[in-house]
């Protein structure tokens with residue numbers, strides 16, 4: 001579990017994060033949702049320690065991270081896997097070398113053990129045998145898979161993904177979402193995904209935190225998100241026509257159900273034996 005408390009961050013007098021607190025649960029997909037420029041990526045970077053918050057703290061499974069001693073921060077960092085926007089593979093390295101990279105940097109594994117681990121991770125993301133390929137030979141979806149294999153290679157406890165779907169067609173995006181969800185549940189990882197994709201919310205969002213202009217305006221589950229009365233959140237969700245249609249259909253179904261129940265009730269009342 002990751003806990004953040006009262007995170008503030010400004011750049012040159014411009015407030016980007018304004019006192020954000022919350023909990024990200026283990027074995028769950030935790031989404032940071034919000035429009036462009038609302039501070040999602042900055043919050044993610046504050047959590048992993050790439051940006052130092054001006055105020056506030058982050059705790060990983062009870063261990064204080066922000067401003068803690070370097071060796072403790074490094075120990076936590078070793079447990080973090082990152083999937084960057086655009087995959088960020090090393091173009092001059094093969095797939096195998098890309099996935100092996102964090103193992104070389106972060107573990108004392110022998111070469112044989114590392115290659116076994118690389119092969120295991122490639123198989124897990126559906127890329128068995130792609131070891132010798134170069135990133136330039138891969139599709140966008142395959143690159144994301146290599147990025148996921150690289151992120152989980154050192155047995156990460158925490159997984160951070162910055163818009164893992166960007167640039168993918170809807171079908172491939174769904175497959176990548178499902179893969180991240182499966183891996184999260186299988187290895188009991190605390191996963192945080194930055195997104196503005198409502199499809200991801202509906203498909204895999206166990207817990208959602210909605211940011212607006214640097215503030216947390218709402219948090220809840222995907223089943224609750226369609227029924228809030230927060231204007232900014234509704235404007236965000238229903239800017240998407242498919243979401244408006246989904247909401248309309250849900251409301252029509254609910255009305256039909258209520259009518260059916262009322263008719264059934266009236267029928268039972270009518271047929272009640274007198275006295």
Ligand SMILES: Nc1ncnc2c1ncn2[C@@H]1O[C@H](COP(=O)(O)OP(=O)(O)OP(=O)(O)O)[C@@H](O)[C@H]1O
Nearest residue numbers: 011016034035036037038039040041042043194196
């Ligand atoms: N290093 C930085 N220096 C100055 N300003 C920054 C820096 N990083 C981010 N910002 C500003 O902080 C604000 C929030 O940026 P952030 O990247 O977190 O938005 P976002 O919600 O992730 O948007 P998107 O969905 O477009 O990626 C933006 O106005 C951005 O210009």
